[in-house]
Amino acid sequence: MFYTMSISEGVVQQIKDTINIVDLIEEYLPIKKVGKNYRTNCPFHQDDTPSFYVSPELNIFHCFGCGKSGDIFTFIMEYDKTSFSEALRILANKAGIEIGGFEHKNKILYLIHDFACEFYHKNLLKSPKVLEYLKKRGNTEDTIGKFKLGFAPSGSEFLKEAKKEFKIDDLINSGLVKKTVSGLKDRFFLRLMFPLFSISGQVIGFGGRRLSKGGAKYLNSPDTPIHKKGKNLYSLWHTKEEIRKNESAILVEGYFDFLSLYQEGVKNTAACLGTSLTNEQAELLSRYADEVIIFFDKDAAGRAATLRSLGMLLNLGVTVKIGNTGSRKDPDEIILKGGVEEFKNFLSNASDFIIYTLDRIKEDYDLSSPIGLSKGIERVSIVLSQIRDPLKKELYKEIVSRKLMIREDLLNIEKSTKTSVIANKTIDISDREKIELGLFYAITQKVEEREVVFSIISDEDISNPYLKKAFRLLKKGEEIEIDDIIQSLSKNQIDYLLRESQQPEISALSSALRLKNYLLDNLIDRKRRELQKVEENGGDESMLLKEIKSLIEERVRVSKEVIGEI
Ligand SMILES: [Zn+2]
Structure with a gap:
């Protein structure tokens, strides 16, 4: 018994080491990169704000909506509704690890x-x-x-x-x-x-x-149970890490474009192998890259494909640029005849998608005639309407109206209600924010500890405006889910919350104590510095000394009171 247990534990670890949770989950769900983590709508509850997060670093998933959390095994068990041993078989098969007695149907x-x-x-x-x-x-x-x-x-x-x-x-x-x-x-x-x-x-x-x-x-190859046309990007397996690292991908049309670039060290590349990107490919690429630079063939088919593909990518919230190939017909020829330096030069001069679109319009239509201009406006309006971020959409509208010298309201763009909710902040979060986030997470989880938390912490103690507001509502007895607040947090704050959610022991009380002590410590520090100044410049120290003494007493009292109440 002990023997078989230890074998399967070894296998479990081996499988965990082999399969990255991001790779696994993205086979099931359209996950999108947000800072270090990935997110999507939760498959386990009705979720229209993406609350389901995947952390490659922690090798876990966690839903801030329904609280489901776990590793690759839990995911398969929950998603495929399987037993643990069945999940083990499925994952062993994916990992290429023999556990005996099982063959995958494919x-x-x-x-x-x-x-x-x-x-x-x-x-x-x-x-x-x-x-x-x-x-x-x-x-x-x-x-x-x-x-x-x-x-x-x-x-x-x-x-x-x-x-x-x-x-x-x-x-x-x-x-x-x-x-x-x-x-x-x-x-x-x-x-x-x-x-x-x-x-x-x-x-x-x-x-x-x-x-x-x-x-x-x-x-x-025709479509088979393991291959669907237009679903994959050529050799993304070889380049996805590089694309992730760069947060930027170069999208090319053909095998040789891809291979030539890869060979010359331009490795954040993928090829769509067709005259246009499919929606599935665009979606796949957007999981790895925040920015895509399209480098399609110079011919008419390539141009048409570029316009279609850039719309799809914009729609997914990806930043799009278009590579100009100059007199060369495609990236392969650039590398072959001009070398990688020439390619890098083209790359750094890639146009913003709107400039590219306007250039095409100028080529295709006579913008000095009303008919030509109206056709041009129609085409650029389609592109503008694909931009997901409302602020960017407004800014681009302004650029287009200026460049075409037309009134903005002539650009016929249907209003998009989608907004990009997660701020793109990548700054580190402060200790205080960490404590506040930890506290907030804990009080949403531990309803029974709320009263005592409210007796220690007032909303004035909380600096983050969203958390402060949520805290107030909770205090009034309204039900706030972590899910409600997550949309207002930055990538790093969410990353921190993900870590908190994996703590084995969550206590709202100890989080509240941490915050209170942190605030008191800061206050005591400040008073001590003031005291130092008074000492240097001469003056009455007695008031400050008294204040410091009472703050220290309060710190002790808070700890005692709380510990006494447990
Ligand atoms: Zn959920």
Whole structure:
């Protein structure tokens, strides 16, 4: 008994060490970065203010609305309504840790993709012509190895090898083999293969680029149980940490744009692999980046895609800039012909999205004619209406009306009611704020301790205006949830509250004492400094001495009284 216990505890820890809670939860919920943490609407209660927080640092989630809290195991148990052992199996499977006796229903598809990835990659390494092609395009051996580029041979060679290992039905389900009138065939042949990785790093499909004449230039894996088109961004798995760190992402169109940039050390990049970003991709990217710089192809399709994509990103509250590629057609060509310095130059000169939009309008319409101008206004109004932050929206409206020399009310923008509630403050919070936050958290949790807290602390003792107001209401007997106040706090304050929420013992009383003592200590300090001045300059010390004495007595009394009342 003891033996099996210790094995499973080891496994639990191993799984916890392997799976980051952010990676896990983002497979289920659209979480968005807020400072160090992530948040979303709580899946466990009716929540229209995002109250559900995920802390990668603490490896926990916590909902300030309903109070649900826990680690990756708790999350799966609550979300998937499973037992602990079932959650253990699910997570062990994700972590790739063997616990025996369990197979994930899609495991075979992942295995087939791993097999295919190796197969195509090895085949590339013995195909000198294809290697030569890649070399000409500037791709190094490192890049080829890191992104497991491959080459699909002709003659259904993959099928021949794979059917020795896997069942035909599973191979068909993987999408890599297809039924045709003349029997089973490889889906991909004579194509350069780009494995598509899931956000947690598993190969889930392929993109194949034509190398000979005939057929579509790009062919992708069909939708399968493990892969949905337009849901992932190419190799975000490789770059998400870099994007998180930079809080900024460079969005490109194609595989080669991505690989060239990555190879040159520009690693906060993702590729959308299509003519436009999908809503799902935009949403995914917004979880990692506060700012996105779009670097699409210079052609008409790229321009149209840029306008569509920037709207989607603005709608998600992301700051958007547009990269200009000058005379080059895409980022790949910039790197190949001008080098990374040229790219960085373009990057630092990226235009604000509104300047970009206005430039396009000037190109596309004759703004000196009423018809041209009205079309231009219509187009820029669409972009303006996508801006989520109301203040930014107003400011941009003003810029546009000035640039187009039109009245602001001609810009037809429907009013957005959404406001960005969390301040973007990143300043550290003071000790006093910490104590106040801790106290507030505790009194919302410990109803039975409220009366004694009110006997020690008055609302004048609280400096944070929101907390002060909430404290007053609580004192009047109104019910205030932590959820009501969280929207008014800064990222760092929320981060602190998350930490508080994980304390094993929460006591409103000791929090109140901490605050009272903190205030008394500060006051005593101040009086002592005053006393020092009086001593230096000469004067009557007796009043100050008396005050200090009574403050010290009060400090002792508060502690005693409270301890006595417990
Ligand atoms: Zn909740």
